[in-house]
Amino acid sequence: EAQVTQNPRYLITVTGKKLTVTCSQNMNHEYMSWYRQDPGLGLRQIYYSMNVEVTDKGDVPEGYKVSRKEKRNFPLILESPSPNQTSLYFCASSQGSHYGYTFGSGTRLTIV
Amino acid sequence: AQKVTQAQTEISVVEKEDVTLDCVYETRDTTYYLFWYKQPPSGELVFLIRRNSFDEQNEISGRYSWNFQKSTSSFNFTITASQVVDSAVYFCALSEALRGSYIPTFGRGTSLIVHP
Numbered sequence: 001e002a003q004v005t006q007n008p009r010y011l012i013t014v015t016g017k018k019l020t021v022t023c024s025q026n027m028n029h030e031y032m033s034w035y036r037q038d039p040g041l042g043l044r045q046i047y048y049s050m051n052v053e054v055t056d057k058g059d060v061p062e063g064y065k066v067s068r069k070e071k072r073n074f075p076l077i078l079e080s081p082s083p084n085q086t087s088l089y090f091c092a093s094s095q096g097s098h099y100g101y102t103f104g105s106g107t108r109l110t111i112v
Numbered sequence: 113a114q115k116v117t118q119a120q121t122e123i124s125v126v127e128k129e130d131v132t133l134d135c136v137y138e139t140r141d142t143t144y145y146l147f148w149y150k151q152p153p154s155g156e157l158v159f160l161i162r163r164n165s166f167d168e169q170n171e172i173s174g175r176y177s178w179n180f181q182k183s184t185s186s187f188n189f190t191i192t193a194s195q196v197v198d199s200a201v202y203f204c205a206l207s208e209a210l211r212g213s214y215i216p217t218f219g220r221g222t223s224l225i226v227h228p
Contacts, residue, residue: 033215035218042203042218042220042221043157043205043221044218045216045217048215059217088155090157098164098207099162100147100159100161101157101159101216102159103149103156103159105155106155106156106157
């Protein structure tokens with residue numbers, strides 16, 4: 001089944017403790033992206049990647065890092081999480097930059 | 113200014129009513145793409161449709177239809193004979209080539225509640 005898999009689905013952690021949210025897709029898509037969803041703000045892009053080793057900042061990249069060492073994986077790294085990063089995070093992939101995205105199931109992240 | 117404006121924050125209808133979700137976009141590109149996504153209460157995001165800027169033909173898929181009008185920079189979504197299962201948050205998105213690639217910007221979403 002074609003899908004984007006994110007892990008974990010839920011995470012509660014403390015301020016400053018490094019964490020990684022993994023994202024993997026099995027569709028051989030070149031494009032991958034991370035979004036955060038907050039009430040009243042819709043979906044805001046954090047980082048995107050157009051191919052292996054090619055990443056760029058989205059609209060809200062502060063406090064996040066990403067890497068794209070393999071085509072299928074695009075992890076999101078929070079080196080020193082803070083409470084304002086509490087949000088619902090989505091990873092997405094696409095076969096091309098102007099095609100519709102396939103989204104993962106989301107990661108509900110709470111930082112206390 | 114928002115690039116994608118979904119002015120309706122929440123719409124409430126009774127089953128079998130028709131409902132239109134508005135989407136107004138802003139771009140200087142001549143080539144761009146518009147999308148609609150659905151987010152049901154379960155939380156996942158589902159791609160519904162993509163339209164490019166050179167194709168203003170309206171599209172119908174079952175009870176869903178989309179009206180693209182470049183003259184008003186709008187890409188509205190109509191659900192005919194709404195059902196409870198249509199209850200969801202719907203997002204409109206725009207992809208432009210401003211950063212060398214087409215990366216979508218999303219509107220803030222419209223929450224549709226269909227009452228039985």
